[in-house]
Amino acid sequence: xxxxxxxxxxxxxxxxxxxxxxxxxxxxxxxxxxxxxxxxxxxxxxxxxxxxxxxxxxxxxxxxxxxxxxxxxxxxxxxxxxxxxxxxxxxxxxxxxxxxxxxxxxxxxxxxxxxxxxxxxxxxxxxxxxxxxxxxxxxxxxxxxxxxxxxxxxxxxxxxxxxxxxxxxxxxxxxxxxxxxxxxxxxxxxxxxxxxxxxxxxxxxxxxxxxxxxxxxxxxxxxxxxxxxxxxxxxxxxxxxxxxxxxxxxxxxxxxxxxxxxxxxxxxxxxxxxxxxxxxxxxxxxxxxxxxxxxxxxxxxxxxxxxxxxxxxxxxxxxxxxxxxxxxxxxxxxxxxxxxxxxxxxxxxxxxxxxxxxx
Amino acid sequence: xxxxxxxxxxxxxxxxxxxxxxxxxxxxxxxxxxxxxxxxxxxxxxxxxxxxxxxxxxxxxxxxxxxxxxxxxxxxxxxxxxxxxxxxxxxxxxxxxxxxxxxxxxxxxxxxxxxxxxxxxxxxxxxxxxxxxxxxxxxxxxxxxxxxxxxxxxxxxxxxxxxxxxxxxxxxxxxxxxxxxxxxxxxxxxxxxxxxxxxxxxxxxxxxxxxxxxxxxxxxxxxxxxxxxxxxxxxxxxxxxxxxxxxxxxxxxxxxxxxxxxxxxxxxxxxxxxxxxxxxxxxxxxxxxxxxxxxxxxxxxxxxxxxxxxxxxxxxxxxxxxxxxxxxxxxxxxxxxxxxxxxxxxxxxxxxxxxxxxxxxxxxxxxxxxxxxxxxxxxxxxxxxxxxxxxxxxxxxxxxxxxxxxxxxxxxxxxxxxxxxxxxxxxxxxxxx
Numbered sequence: 001x002x003x004x005x006x007x008x009x010x011x012x013x014x015x016x017x018x019x020x021x022x023x024x025x026x027x028x029x030x031x032x033x034x035x036x037x038x039x040x041x042x043x044x045x046x047x048x049x050x051x052x053x054x055x056x057x058x059x060x061x062x063x064x065x066x067x068x069x070x071x072x073x074x075x076x077x078x079x080x081x082x083x084x085x086x087x088x089x090x091x092x093x094x095x096x097x098x099x100x101x102x103x104x105x106x107x108x109x110x111x112x113x114x115x116x117x118x119x120x121x122x123x124x125x126x127x128x129x130x131x132x133x134x135x136x137x138x139x140x141x142x143x144x145x146x147x148x149x150x151x152x153x154x155x156x157x158x159x160x161x162x163x164x165x166x167x168x169x170x171x172x173x174x175x176x177x178x179x180x181x182x183x184x185x186x187x188x189x190x191x192x193x194x195x196x197x198x199x200x201x202x203x204x205x206x207x208x209x210x211x212x213x214x215x216x217x218x219x220x221x222x223x224x225x226x227x228x229x230x231x232x233x234x235x236x237x238x239x240x241x242x243x244x245x246x247x248x249x250x251x252x253x254x255x256x257x258x259x260x261x262x263x264x265x266x267x268x269x270x271x272x273x274x275x276x277x278x279x280x281x282x283x284x285x286x287x288x289x290x291x292x293x294x295x296x297x298x299x300x301x302x303x304x305x306x307x308x309x310x311x312x313x314x315x316x317x318x319x320x321x322x323x324x325x326x327x328x329x330x331x332x333x334x335x336x337x338x339x340x341x342x343x344x345x346x347x348x349x350x351x352x353x354x355x356x357x358x359x
Numbered sequence: 360x361x362x363x364x365x366x367x368x369x370x371x372x373x374x375x376x377x378x379x380x381x382x383x384x385x386x387x388x389x390x391x392x393x394x395x396x397x398x399x400x401x402x403x404x405x406x407x408x409x410x411x412x413x414x415x416x417x418x419x420x421x422x423x424x425x426x427x428x429x430x431x432x433x434x435x436x437x438x439x440x441x442x443x444x445x446x447x448x449x450x451x452x453x454x455x456x457x458x459x460x461x462x463x464x465x466x467x468x469x470x471x472x473x474x475x476x477x478x479x480x481x482x483x484x485x486x487x488x489x490x491x492x493x494x495x496x497x498x499x500x501x502x503x504x505x506x507x508x509x510x511x512x513x514x515x516x517x518x519x520x521x522x523x524x525x526x527x528x529x530x531x532x533x534x535x536x537x538x539x540x541x542x543x544x545x546x547x548x549x550x551x552x553x554x555x556x557x558x559x560x561x562x563x564x565x566x567x568x569x570x571x572x573x574x575x576x577x578x579x580x581x582x583x584x585x586x587x588x589x590x591x592x593x594x595x596x597x598x599x600x601x602x603x604x605x606x607x608x609x610x611x612x613x614x615x616x617x618x619x620x621x622x623x624x625x626x627x628x629x630x631x632x633x634x635x636x637x638x639x640x641x642x643x644x645x646x647x648x649x650x651x652x653x654x655x656x657x658x659x660x661x662x663x664x665x666x667x668x669x670x671x672x673x674x675x676x677x678x679x680x681x682x683x684x685x686x687x688x689x690x691x692x693x694x695x696x697x698x699x700x701x702x703x704x705x706x707x708x709x710x711x712x713x714x715x716x717x718x719x720x721x722x723x724x725x726x727x728x729x730x731x732x733x734x735x736x737x738x739x740x741x742x743x744x745x746x747x748x749x750x751x752x753x754x755x756x757x758x759x760x761x762x763x764x765x766x767x768x769x770x771x772x773x774x775x776x777x778x779x780x781x782x783x784x785x786x787x788x789x790x791x792x
Contacts, residue, residue: 064754089757092480092498163633169755209740213657216735228634340495347756348491354748355567357740358574 023052024273025280028065028080031058033242037296038081040314042284045292049283052276063090066268070095075270078277081129084262085339085346091125092343097267099125103278105286107305116287118326120336121302126264127285130299133260133325133334134172137221137240140250142231150333151180151257154232155204157211162231165224168214170353171342172259175335176234177204179257185335193341198349202356214357225251241298241323245313253323255330261337262302300326432763436538437485441478442469449536454556458529463512466523470516471508474501488758489531489542489552496522527554543764568748568765575745576772578662579727585667586674586723587716594678594715598685616672624733627665631656631737657739665737670726674719681715717784725773745769 027043029035035058043054059065062077063086069075082090090096101122104113114122121128138148138160148160155177157164166173175188181204183191191197213230215221221235222243233240237253244251265281267274283289290301291309298320301307307327313320321327325334383391439446444465452462473479483497500519508515516523534540534552545551545558549566553559560566593612597605615623630636633652641647655661685708693703731746738744745765752762780786 061754063757067757086757089480089484092477092494093484094477094480212740214740227629227632229632343498344487344492344495347487347758350751350756351567352565354743354751355565358567358570358743 023050023276024078025052025054025276026076026078026272027054027056027280028062028077029056029058030060030062030081033297034238034299037293037299038284040296041289041293042280045289046280046283050279052279054280061086063087066090066266067093067095070269073270075268076272077268078271078273079265079267079280081263082126082266084126084128084264084337085342087123087126087264087266088339088343090266091123095269096125097269097271097274099123099127099267100278101127103282105282107287107303109305111305113285113303116303116305118302118304121262121264126266127281128262128264128302129285129290130264130293130297131260131262131302131324131326132299133237133258134167134176134234135237135240135258135325136232136234136254136256137225137237137251138232138254139225139228139230140252142228147252148232148254149256150254151176152182154234155180155208157208160232163211163213163229164208165213165215165221165230165233165235167234168216168357170349171346172234172337173205173353174198174201174349175259175337176257177201179335180204185257185333188335189338189341198352202352205356222249222251225249237323237325238297238299245316245318245323255325256333257335258325258330259335259337260325261339263299264302294324295320298323298325300324302326428759428763429767430763431760432543432767433541434539435485435488435535435543435760437481438532438535439538441473441476441482442466442532442536445469445532446536449533454533458513460511460513463516464510467504467508467510467512467516470497470500470504471506474505485535486528486531488546488761489534490528493522493528493531496520496528530554530556543760544768546761547764547768568745571743571745571748572768572772574743575728575769578659578666578742578744579724581663582666582670582727583674583720583724585663586671587720589667590671590674590678590719591712591716594675594682597675597679598682599687612672612675615668620669620732621736623669624665624736627661627668627737628656631661631664656737657742659738659742661737661739662734662742662744665733666727666730669733670723673722673726677718677722678712678715681712681718685711713784717780721777721780724776728769728773 027038029038035056039056043056046052047054061083062080063082066077066080066082067090069077087096099122101114104117104122104127106112107116117128118131136148136151136154140147142162143160146159148154153160154164166176174192178188178191178197178201179185181200192201213224215224215233215235218236218239221230221233222239224230225233225240226243226247226249237258240251240253243249244253265284267277267281271277285303287301287303287306287309290303290306291311293299294301294306294310295312295314301310301324307321307324310320310324312318313323322329324330385391385394445462448462448465452459458466470479473482479497479501480494483494483501486497487494500516500523503519522528530552534542534556542552546561547568549561549569550558551561593608597608597612599605600608628635632638633654635656637655638647638652642649642652647653655664689707689711690703693707694700698706728744729746730744731750734742734744735747735750738747746769749762749765749769752758752765777786
């Protein structure tokens with residue numbers, strides 16, 4: 001009798017472990033403050049509510065391991081956070097599971113998810129989790145009188161002296177240069193699609209080439225600003241926000257001319273736990289969770305209904321809303337990064353940019 | 360062979376002995392030669408089994424991945440594997456054939472099939488490498504073609520986009536129809552193929568790789584030279600000081616060696632930047648004005664300084680271990696025979712340090728050629744090395760074939776230098792300790 005009991009409980013235990021193992025999500029994120037927002041706003045509440053374990057790991061760019069794993073046929077990732085451009089590319093190469101938008105939760109008032117998400121946030125393989133942007137930031141203490149107000153001022157070293165820092169890459173910089181040269185935001189990609197437009201952008205960059213320190217890691221621009229090495233930066237808004245908010249640095253963000261882009265979830269082809277992955281995606285893209293994530297890092301929720309739900313910056317009583325790229329006033333002269341353009345021209349323009357830089 | 364008078368032969372005869380043909384035999388009657396070979400074979404096999412785990416480890420973690428990576432540099436079947444009908448048409452029709460109805464039909468069928476199988480992006484990516492701007496041509500055609508394309512195919516496809524009629528596109532597709540290609544190597548030396556398939560230089564504003572290869576080798580040489588100039592006296596001091604002091608000094612050499620690479624690189628930024636410690640000091644001393652702060656980082660100077668510091672132990676340690684074995688009486692003898700201290704150093708001491716110098720120089724140079732994180736952080740625009748381009752193609756553009764081609768050229772460059780070194784100095788002369 002006793003023996004049977006032990007045997008039964010052992011079997012039950014094995015079955016329970018098997019079940020628990022079955023119900024697991026392996027999430028690949030970016031680490032840092034951004035990864036923390038995933039853990040705090042998505043992972044912890046999800047585990048609490050569903051009992052499904054989420055195993056979080058980090059990568060410099062999760063798209064690289066996704067490509068490597070699917071091509072090698074040894075997939076351990078269920079959900080990965082990738083940039084929109086990489087999602088498009090991986091999806092076209094057939095490396096991602098197709099995404100069924102019907103799993104997304106509607107809003108409280110019954111608006112369907114597809115109507116609630118901003119345009120382009122749901123694609124065949126991708127659903128957006130947040131909107132981040134490249135913005136002009138400056139050190140307020142360096143410009144006591146006139147303050148920089150837009151892209152043109154970034155390129156005006158006579159009026160606003162000091163070095164600049166820009167990302168070492170063609171993307172964002174070429175668009176920004178054209179906007180500084182007077183091209184309207186909605187014309188940027190049309191102009192950049194022509195050889196003359198590319199020349200124009202490089203010519204504009206050339207005007208400040210000797211005044212630019214090129215950054216590679218996202219942590220560099222706030223550091224360079226803090227050290228007084230540069231007076232203006234063209235950088236990711238989240239990094240600048242964190243330095244200003246948490247370390248009290250006198251950094252101001254100019255939203256005029258911001259270039260925004262999305263990040264979101266993808267499921268690699270052959271993911272081991274596709275069902276649990278779906279549950280996780282549905283849960284984490286609900287408006288409440290999206291709004292919660294925005295309280296940890298100043299990346300805006302791609303669901304319009306989530307904007308009103310965003311509360312105060314975590315740990316303070318300052319509202320987060322106006323610090324988000326998706327805040328209505330911040331979107332006035334904003335440019336949505338055109339992924340189709342970059343997927344086509346990335347390699348070509350990147351090579352030209354590198355050659356331009358090296359000469 | 361042994362004769363009857365040989366005392367040893369007598370002993371052998373007792374144990375196994377000579378047979379009638381005069382062959383030496385062991386006690387159990389087998390030829391001695393075979394028995395010896397057998398036992399030494401067994402010993403060799405045992406030794407081989409001992410190193411087998413290591414061999415397998417090296418094979419699995421080193422040779423196979425590198426081989427696979429190198430294969431990528433010449434093989435990319437993104438087009439040929441996913442567009443079978445058009446690939447077959449290219450095989451059947453020689454270069455110069457105008458695309459006929461069969462070609463357009465094959466293209467239509469392949470587009471529809473690839474769109475269905477979600478491989479159209481792979482096809483587009485492959486063509487985009489050789490003809491920028493065509494990736495979306497394929498993906499958008501794929502979206503439209505998912506339900507199939509109705510004849511007449513030529514008109515239907517040209518209606519989607521005029522570019523489909525571009526002879527350059529057809530020329531590029533023809534090249535891509537073979538899974539093996541040298542185009543990535545061409546691109547890695549700033550060459551491309553024109554519409555006729557002739558090799559030409561890429562537009563000047565796009566030329567970069569040859570320049571970066573030269574810069575990489577030149578900078579690595581400069582770094583090797585500076586590590587030598589700085590490391591030689593230190594190694595000499597270490598080797599000649601009494602044990603107590605030299606141990607202390609050794610710790611000073613090794614301490615940075617054990618510190619994280621990123622910490623050391625970032626420290627150099629703190630020291631050398633325009634608002635950094637060194638510039639502050641110079642301004643405070645009045646050597647330069649506040650407006651003339653020196654740009655010592657985010658350029659080649661920064662790369663050389665930071666990399667010299669990081670690679671210095673690789674020069675000092677082999678030099679030190681060789682110098683310690685040099686007998687000081689040689690130099691004393693030279694001096695007592697009338698050599699000046701310079702001559703004694705030049706003719707007696709220095710030649711004896713060459714094996715260590717060779718090892719150190721080779722180590723530093725080869726490490727420097729492949730360095731990536733330090734130039735990325737402190738190199739700015741002018742301090743970029745070829746490894747930064749490889750990293751870019753690996754992680755940003757995801758064009759792994761291009762990264763593999765660049766890496767293969769770098770590897771070949773290093774191997775050639777290694778060969779030259781072997782010819783000039785001799786690899787047997789290398790001494791790490």
